[in-house]
Amino acid sequence: MCAIRSYYGSKSSRYKYVSPRGVMACSQRRSAYSSLPIHSSFKASESCLVRKCSGSSRLLRGVIYCNPGFRHQLLCCRRGSYLMGTAPGASQLRRVQPAGRAETLHSAELVRLSQFLTHQHINFLYQIWVHTRVVSTLGPLEWILNTPRHHRVHHGCNLYCLDKNYGGFLIIWDRIFGTFAEEHKDEAIIYGLVHNQPSFNPVFLQLFYNVNVIKKWKAMNGWQDKLAAIWKGPSWLPGKPRLGATEDKLDIRSREKYDMKLPVWINIYLCLHFVALVIVYQELALKYSDMTPLAVLGFVTYILVSQTVIGMMFDNRPHTCIFELTRCVIFVFYVHKSDLTLQGRSSITLLQPFFILSSCFWILQTFRVLHTEVKKIKKE
Incomplete structure (x- = not known):
């Protein structure tokens, strides 16, 4: 090295x-x-x-580390699709999580920091190419490596796919511990969760299952069953195996893909704002060490809120225009009132005219929506 x-x-x-x-x-x-x-x-x-690491950097890692990460299973399943974008799309926040674990292992002198991060990034890069339906088999390598064929099973909600093929780089551990399953050629894999939640809202996808766990926890009698409802499998019931009995599980054989039809201009608008959000994220990654903890927290919050609003627009939720207007106005106001130059001209300031135009558009759009609703109320 x-x-x-x-x-x-x-x-x-x-x-x-x-x-x-x-x-x-x-x-x-x-x-x-x-x-x-x-x-x-x-x-x-x-x-x-x-x-x-300054206080700001520790705050940034702490905020993101506390978030369990938008699980790639959820991201792939919101439309029932299986794409290469599943891995990197899900890992932008999750890639930062191992920072705390790396420091812990390094402090305990168990693993060198450079070795831990090298393996973690290799594992992440390897995850990109296995999310494809193009590759059918890799021959003898299928016995050792996690391949697209094996990982397709992991993302399936067919009965034989549940709780199988957890391996990231190697598949031998699944073979050893009994969680391995071969892909069935005569049965099409239905991608997604058993109880699928069609949405592009990342916050909703992150939290909806936690609500189900809380409901299951409340329905249990006795502390032993209540704790088991949290740490055992989703199909578990009292007196049944840890991952649930086969007869209690749903066998999903078909599912309609979740694909909202939006106007072309909305898709173009959302693509442009997603690029702007990437620029904001890059700016934060480059300069957070020179920011105050409060500024870092503001950036992280804004990024998460922006992802949520963009997801709501893809879902075509009512009154989303009000949330988008608020998001654009906050950005313009923050750039105008804050010192974002930070040792030179910030790329974020170049986005200000774009957000001003977006704000003006959504002001008109909001008035149009409100005017339409007022008419409906008067007719009723």
Whole structure:
């Protein structure tokens, strides 16, 4: 390994690629590591990189780490589709989660930080290509690796697909622990959850099943069954196996895809605003170490709210125009009142005219919707 990079990386001077010479310099600044050989200096550099995290960076990781992540099973299942975009789309928040676990393992000297993050990113990159229906089989590699053929089973809600093929990179663990299942060629896989919730709203997809768990918890008698309702499988019932009895599970054989028909201009608008949201996220990733914790929290909240509003627009929910107008106005107001230059012109300020035009459009659209509803009330 000739260089390492901080997981919390940005292009600021504090988080650049560290050459072996730079690693030695970092270690020499700490007297405890001044006499270590070159192979030990990586450990010193990892320690330096972890300890350099400011309060803002820890807040950012804490906010995202507390979110369990938008599970890729939910994201793939909202339309009943199985696409390569499932993995990266679900992992933008989840990729940051291992930061806390990495620091814990590093502090306990169980795993080097660089090794943990390397394996975590390799696993993430590997997840992209297995989300496809194009590849049928990889021959002998099917015995060792998690392949598209195996992962399709994981995302299915057919009876034989439930609770199977959990492997990310290797499939041997599923074979060892009895959670492996072969894809049935004579039965089409229905992708999604057993109790599917058609929606593009990420917050709803994240929380709706928790509501079901709470209802199941309340329906149980005794603390033992109440706790089992939380940690055992979704199909579990008192007196049944941990993952539930086969006769109690639903066998989904067909399902209509969730695909809202929207005007072309709405799709173009949402694509442009999603690109703008990516720019905001990139700006936060590059400059959060120089921001106050409150500013970081504001950025994270705005990104999550924006994802929710965009999802509501894809769902064609009523009164979404009011939420979108509010989102655009908040962005314009925040950019106008805050100092976002941060050592140079911020790319976010270049988005301000676009959001001003969007705000004007949604003001007119909101008045039109309200006028239509007032007419309906008068007729009634």
